[in-house]
Amino acid sequence: MVKHLKIGLLGLGVVGSGVVQVIAKNSEKIFSTTGIKLEVVKALVRAKEEKQALASEYGFSLVHDSEDIMNDPEIDIVVEVMGKIEPAKTFISAALNKGKHVVSANKDLIAQYGNELVALAQQNGCYFYYEASVAGGIPILRTLVTSFLADEITEIFGIVNGTTNYMLTQMVKHHLSYEDSLKQAQKLGFAESDPTNDVDGIDAAYKAVILTRFAFQQDLGMNDFTIQGIREMDLADLELAQRLGYEVKLIARIKNSITGVYADVAPKLIPQHHPLASVSDELNGVFVKSKGIGESMFYGPGAGSLPTATSVVNDLAVIAQRTNQDLPTTPFIEYKKQVNLQKKANVTGRFYLALKAQTKAQIAKMMEILAKAELGLELVEQKQTNASRFVYLTKSITLAQRDEVVAELTKAAIQVTQTMEILEE
């Protein structure tokens, strides 16, 4: 007798429809590898009419009430692809409490309420997988679990937000302003009408919270991240960076050492021959530094219906495989190490500083502040338009030093229009 695992979908948007199709398309392969047939039996939708054709084609039923899925004893796995915190959180909790395994692609939820849901999954002996929540189609989470067992990761950083990477790429490629690149991203569906989560670095930070659990077994809160988005990004800085041999990318990074963990999301200058520099448009890349392997990178699509759905269905296939072998339901990752935050005085980096001074007196004051700060500055641009623009690269300084000089400059009414870290090799 062929064994089946029956699936209830919460949401049938682009990812949900993708899940239906990916399961159908790879049904034979999944069966031959796992010994299990995956079968979508129900999907929760708001408006049944527009999804009826899909449901009929693939032979599942549409429901309006989540209880129709939660109370269906035939359903083994619930796939949550609705996004947002509520009602997703309530639904996932209900599913786990009913003993159903859960697969989700919801990074906001997993970053903020992961602990609660992971605990609930363990209590109920359920799998709770969410590979698709970070970097969409890139198999990064499971790879961190299975291929770094004998290694110690020291730093993980990458481009994990496709929207902002698309915008930054378009700005330099087509000489667009921030506003124009945002409009274009919105037109093409890469950015939402309210782009806050993407352009302010919040989405990248959610993903970095999850990455930290897998790379360092530590659980950071969003408040533990220093977050700087790209809303203030000036094309002039991107172009100057390019002339200096760098590409600007919005980077989420977590560095770990015995003295503590430091995590930030910020636009940074990446040397043009670094593999992350060639991760362009909406693509994502995650770079891992470790004591054993050294440097490795994982590259692919960070979003999109098909890549995300494929990642979700891979999670389903792993559940199928383990279920068929009667394996214990171990958690995706254990992350219970104590968090020890690094002090800013202990974190160093080189920086790109773009400044604007309006008057000669301001310029003099700026020079005075900079001289006193001893940042080992190299002037890379000086321009006189309506205001005077100066761009400097610093030597390696501490974050505390950087914050101090930025504060002093700001106090003296000198505009710090951009500060970005320069990543070394």
Next chain:
Amino acid sequence: MVKHLKIGLLGLGVVGSGVVQVIAKNSEKIFSTTGIKLEVVKALVRAKEEKQALASEYGFSLVHDSEDIMNDPEIDIVVEVMGKIEPAKTFISAALNKGKHVVSANKDLIAQYGNELVALAQQNGCYFYYEASVAGGIPILRTLVTSFLADEITEIFGIVNGTTNYMLTQMVKHHLSYEDSLKQAQKLGFAESDPTNDVDGIDAAYKAVILTRFAFQQDLGMNDFTIQGIREMDLADLELAQRLGYEVKLIARIKNSITGVYADVAPKLIPQHHPLASVSDELNGVFVKSKGIGESMFYGPGAGSLPTATSVVNDLAVIAQRTNQDLPTTPFIEYKKQVNLQKKANVTGRFYLALKAQTKAQIAKMMEILAKAELGLELVEQKQTNASRFVYLTKSITLAQRDEVVAELTKAAIQVTQTMEILEE
């Protein structure tokens, strides 16, 4: 009581010593994740004296006779890091016949005799893992097993030989001839005194044989590969390629479709903004095209003591984890699909053709042959030194067409100094 798995090492060179150190360094982490302590108890060496210090430091004994490992009922896992076919093959077979799990980094052996050893492992209920055999520290094989369950790979290609990648990178970076870059690679230990396996593409083909099993579940022989190395590489071609917007890389590639599989190893032109183009020096990168995820890439060190050893120890940790959970000893991958080779008439590509003609009559003949062949040529270089050099790019043609025109030119005594495929986006 703490459970141990005891390890016998075959070979204690750079990788073997690395394995000892990586186990020692990550012992706690491996224990906390797998519930098992890994312990090296014996190592087979030729000369005991030079390894005695290491053995004493890490508390294992040195043996001269492989039987001391095979007949030791305490040893659970044998790690083969000797390289070459024999006596590695005999030793691995003996270990499997004694019911010992085996981890190996030996691509030559696994590419050529993998089937036999895999069958032996299954008969004896043993694990036989070899993640380190392809692309050293890059976790590509296990990732193909665990993260492409719901996907269909159509093409896999990459830079899997560090030696030749180092040489090609150095040639363009420092304007070196092939000979000088080889000497430098040999001096730095990246190339052996007999570089045949590397520069003639054989090593890359071994790895591609293994990749084909994991990506397509098909078992190609070395004869199924079209192999072209870099021995004939001229700096002028590398530099011209760069001016045209490409980097030349030695690429192992396997394309699969319903009409058949086509596999080759050859230097190819990679667009400079393609992620593989930035894989330089001794690094490796494997690019995967699939119907679900789309395009993904896995990048890292292709060799080196520590990365390779880390990959070997990760295999050990996976065995430990599965053993501790009493899981069935499933094979690393099943690859029993029928091989259906693609005809050259069905494979298309654009090509870079560098030609040399000695006389006006030859040039005229060359023009005649090229005109008749209808290759949609674009002339990108024409140079008159002691002979006339012409470089053309073709439109998309079949391999059969390419072979035909090369044969005709050669017959007319026109030197075809280089043909390389141009990879598109």
